[in-house]
Amino acid sequence: MTVIATESLSKRFPRVTALDRLSVDIAPGVTGLVGANGAGKSTLIKILLGLSPASEGRASVLGLDVAKDGSAIRESVGYMPEHDCLPPDVSATEFVVHMARMSGLPPSAARERTADTLRHVGLYEERYRPMGGYSTGMKQRVKLAQALVHDPRLVLLDEPTNGLDPVGRDEMLGLIRRVHTDFGISVLVTSHLLGELERTCDHVVVIDGGKLLRSSSTSDFTQATASLAVEVTDTTDHPDGTKALRTALDLAGLTVQPAGRGADGAPGSDHVLLVDLASEETYDTVRDTIADLGLGLVRMEQRRHRIAEIFRSDDDADAPDAPDGKTKPAGPAGASAHGNGGAVDAA
Numbered sequence: 091m092t093v094i095a096t097e098s099l100s101k102r103f104p105r106v107t108a109l110d111r112l113s114v115d116i117a118p119g120v121t122g123l124v125g126a127n128g129a130g131k132s133t134l135i136k137i138l139l140g141l142s143p144a145s146e147g148r149a150s151v152l153g154l155d156v157a158k159d160g161s162a163i164r165e166s167v168g169y170m171p172e173h174d175c176l177p178p179d180v181s182a183t184e185f186v187v188h189m190a191r192m193s194g195l196p197p198s199a200a201r202e203r204t205a206d207t208l209r210h211v212g213l214y215e216e217r218y219r220p221m222g223g224y225s226t227g228m229k230q231r232v233k234l235a236q237a238l239v240h241d242p243r244l245v246l247l248d249e250p251t252n253g254l255d256p257v258g259r260d261e262m263l264g265l266i267r268r269v270h271t272d273f274g275i276s277v278l279v280t281s282h283l284l285g286e287l288e289r290t291c292d293h294v295v296v297i298d299g300g301k302l303l304r305s306s307s308t309s310d311f312t313q314a315t316a317s318l319a320v321e322v323t324d325t326t327d328h329p330d331g332t333k334a335l336r337t338a339l340d341l342a343g344l345t346v347q348p349a350g351r352g353a354d355g356a357p358g359s360d361h362v363l364l365v366d367l368a369s370e371e372t373y374d375t376v377r378d379t380i381a382d383l384g385l386g387l388v389r390m391e392q393r394r395h396r397i398a399e400i401f402r403s404d405d406d407a408d409a410p411d412a413p414d415g416k417t418k419p420a421g422p423a424g425a426s427a428h429g430n431g432g433a434v435d436a437a
């Protein structure tokens with residue numbers, strides 16, 4: 091079963107091709123749509139909602155044709171737009187009730203659902219305050235609440251973590267996950283941060299220049315790219331701390347290489363080591379080895395993923411279909427014609 095299916099979907103504006111023969115099937119669950127700014131994410135969402143016609147190709151949402159059934163789609167689908175769209179003088183309650191009424195709910199059901207959804211997004215206490223005084227995080231929560239209020243089967247969330255600090259991001263990602271686990275609603279969530287979607291989504295679709303780069307389960311992405319970037323200080327005992335650490339980690343049986351220069355030509359650092367994340371214990375081994383050597387730890391973090399790595403893993407695997415058979419990659423050759431390589435980082 092698919093909730094969203096596109097077939098050779100294209101959208102051309104006079105100066106730019108925003109979507110270029112995009113074919114992808116999205117199953118129920120939480121799916122991340124990742125791409126750099128301008129990759130075509132918002133354009134795809136607008137087509138899926140029946141708000142903007144495609145130039146070519148076909149798309150269906152919940153089995154409905156986007157070209158013909160726009161209003162039926164919008165009845166069953168919630169939409170959280172990217173940009174700020176909240177009237178500053180009204181309260182969250184007034185606004186979400188209004189959106190519920192616009193979706194066809196009778197007044198009492200609209201009030202009830204509004205209270206439930208605002209509670210779900212953690213805005214219950216502040217719900218009667220004018221939204222002009224809300225923080226960015228609170229505004230994002232109201233936008234999420236209005237997308238959920240009419241009890242949709244699917245929600246399309248356009249950059250819901252935009253403008254949030256790391257804590258706010260984590261909270262929003264947790265809420266998004268619970269939209270599916272608590273209510274069974276499928277989610278398509280866009281971001282330019284691959285790393286944050288990896289933590290939240292069952293499946294990740296990557297687009298670049300309007301083309302499909304890759305569509306696969308999140309675990310496939312993580313396995314393909316998991317490594318630990320480690321940077322240490324030098325000491326009097328170890329004037330080249332990085333070298334000493336590399337030798338010790340080799341002896342401890344870990345696979346280590348210098349970060350050097352990235353495959354996409356981005357500058358790396360001679361002082362950063364990349365350690366293959368064989369298991370959770372890798373963290374402990376690295377920490378203990380650094381402590382034994384008496385070195386200072388500057389940073390230890392899961393390595394940032396870059397679009398270039400996705401190209402590389404596609405090459406290595408000869409652009410295979412995902413195990414569930416849903417993937418139809420456009421292939422790295424076509425995708426690399428666009429200039430956004432390296433612009434998508436992990437959170």
Ligand SMILES: Nc1ncnc2c1ncn2[C@@H]1O[C@H](COP(=O)(O)OP(=O)(O)OP(=O)(O)O)[C@@H](O)[C@H]1O
Pocket residue numbers: 103104106107108125126127128129130131132133134172249
């Ligand atoms: N109405 C429009 N007229 C002309 N060009 C457009 C229009 N809407 C989008 N585009 C162009 O289409 C491309 C894809 O834009 P889109 O907004 O879908 O990207 P995005 O992945 O959502 O990026 P962002 O996160 O920056 O919004 C961009 O080059 C954009 O400038």
